[in-house]
Amino acid sequence: MSAVRTVLGDVPAEQLGMCDAHDHLFFGSPRLPGQELRDVSAARAELAAFRALGGAAVVQWTPYGLGRRAADLPPLSRDTGVHVVAATGLHQAVHYDEETLGGLRGRLAEVFVAELTDGIGASGVRAGLVKVAGGFHALDAHARWTMTAAAEAHHATGAPIAVHLELGTAALDVLDLLCGELGVPPHRVVLGHLNRSPDPVVHRQAARAGCYLAFDGPSRAHHATDWRMPDAVRALAEAGFGDRLLLGGDTTTAAARSVNGGPGMPYLLRRVAPRLAVELGEDLVGRVLTENPRRAFAANWR
Template identity: 80%
Template sequence: MSTVRTVLGDIRPEDLGVCDAHDHLFLRSPGLPGQELNDASAARAELEAFRAAGGAAVVQWTPYGMGRRAADLPLLSRAAGVHLICATGLHQAAHYVPELLDRLRGGLAGLFVDELTRGIGTSGVRAGLIKVAGGFHALDAHARWTMTAAAEAHRATGAPIAVHLELGTAALDVLDLLCGKLGVPGDRVILGHLNRSPDLVLQREAAASGCWLAFDGPSRAHHATDWRMPEAVRSLCEAGFGDRLLLGGDTVVAGARSVDGGPGMPYLLRRIRPRLVAELGAEQVDRILTANPARAFAVQGR
């Protein structure tokens, strides 16, 4: 039996609703000084704005050690009336101090399993996915370490693995490692940021593995997002991969929130959805926002 593991407990996949498949309510990194997402009031306002736009669920990809504030998520979920899914996992090494990574040597898979099954710290919140990251056109030793741990945790829990692709690159390297060498089924892998490298041939090749392709982070002027994403999504649908697509906002700094003057979570439904409806039709876009994430983020058989 498959369930979606939210911060308030497991729900039926069909109850997830319209889903922002990749976003952040809280996040901090040494690489983003002074731009932290760390304001619970702003997070609640952003969720309420997303709900008002027709949203029902948000998947927070913030992993271990990056300010997830897991204990705050159940209250926010209840207050805003939005399902939240929390991540375990580990980002690129640049987002951590070396001492923290040293402490995790030898026990990373166990940490992931604990957060997926027992809960994150004393919060009682169980993670619903594992987030890891690749590098620019390659996988370094850190990426291989974290992905190996993620594959082990997946086998123990059935949780999906979501992958940050640096500028949308190294998708096939990730699949060769996770699905080839490590044996993770393709439909348990979610590739993020495909929109940042709009290579239609590569995207179709990745989709053929059975993995999920997440088009996330709209309205970023230095990425090929809004203006080329519809073409990529249409191409994938025409090739028969419309059932493998996800959409997300990926709000990573405070200034990007809608309540702080940025596009934020509502932009996905306010601007991106109508643009894609014009390209694909309402029925296909509704599947991408509802049926697809319900399957992608299901924890299978646990």
């Protein structure tokens, strides 16, 4: 049976509810010193604020080695009533030291599969997706290594693969590798950050391939994420790809949380969804927030 693998167990896809398809409760990278998401109380408050606006599910894209705090996710989900999906996977090489990467050589796919099926470390929490990352307009050796392992994990488990596109670029290179060379079905791939490179031709090509397109990141400055997104999303909907669209907040710093004065998770439902409803109509926006994530993140788990 098709189910979404949450931190509290597998949930029938139709029970997922209103979903933030790309966000972070916990995250820490040496590239963002002093801005880590580590506070459990703040994470709980953020989830509660999201829930108060009708939010029912959050997909956390924090991968291996970047402060997932997997053991803290189940009680947060129980306390707030919000489904939480955790990730395995690996980000760009710049987020890790050489010792960490060296320890994963020759066994990366094995680690991904174990975290999807047995659990993350000693937490017992199973990941529900694999998150990997491309580079700026290209895929380096690290990206090819991680995506090859992600494809192996998908073939072993059925897990969806979510991809960080650096500034929204290299979408077609990712699809050529994952779906072309490595045989991952396009509908098992979610491309993130497409709002950061508002190229309508590339967007249509990616959607036509059959993958999901995530427009995320209103918590970010300097990416024109809010004012360009309605046009990009409307163009895809008018071209017949409304069923390929996903929306997320991608909160990656403590300052961006709503409980700390930023937009945070609630902004997706408080401002982004109503703004898009003006362009697309409430019915389509509702389906983008509910039906599309059910299909994107559910799997027939093996």
